[in-house]
Amino acid sequence: MTKTTASFWIQELLLQPHAEGGYFRETGHSPELIVTEDRLERYLYSNILFLLTADNPSHFHRLKSDEVWYFHEGSTLTIHLLHPDGRYEAVRMGRHPENGELFQFTVPKGVIFGSSIEGQSGDFALVSCMVSPGFDYRDFELLPYDVLLKYYPDCGNVLEKLAYKKLPRDCFRNEQV
Incomplete structure (x- = not known):
């Protein structure tokens, strides 16, 4: 069996760079729309393919919705979560459940995370x-x-790795966590 590479999957799946890091492509969304708490219309759900590399991680960000991750291929991935109560959590995803790796994990809305x-x-x-x-x-x-x-002073090592020192152009900067 030929070993696949990140370049193979990026090209094969038509992935594009994402502002948070990594590469992605939207693969679909529900036909139904709902109205959220803040009275905005959103699809009931949306899906993407997402590829990260050792050199191109997902930087810390936050969503107003739950996000369910499904592992498919490659090396073990760690999702780093910064909870609103100040707690840090690391969840490993991969193909080795005997080592505590998960095939699926839900990041709760409002939790800051990177991978x-x-x-x-x-x-x-x-x-x-x-x-x-x-x-x-x-x-x-x-x-x-x-x-x-300021909000997670005990997480300096993971912040060094996954927090942008300077945000990419055209990205919203939030001064409050």
Whole structure:
């Protein structure tokens, strides 16, 4: 069996760079719309394919919706969660449940999270994510290092790795966590 690479999957699945890091492509959404608590219309759910590499992690961000992750291929992935109560949690996803790795995990709405591949350059993980209510960039916020450090001072190591020091252009900066 030929070993697949991140480049293979990026090309094969027509993935594009994502502002939070990694590569993605929306694969669909529900035909139904719902009205959220803040009176905005959203799809009932939306789906993406998402690929991360050891060199291109998912930086800390927050959604107003739950996000369910499904592991498909590649190296073990760690989802790093910063809970509103100040607690840090790491959840490992992969193909080895005997090592505590999960095939599926739900990130609760309002929890700040990022994801990384612990490995060598070239290592990757391919997952799909389902967001409900459906993803909308108006419900997405990237959170920079300096803001996160104020609220999570004991998480300096993971913040160094997964928090942007300077947010990409055109991204919303939130001063409050």
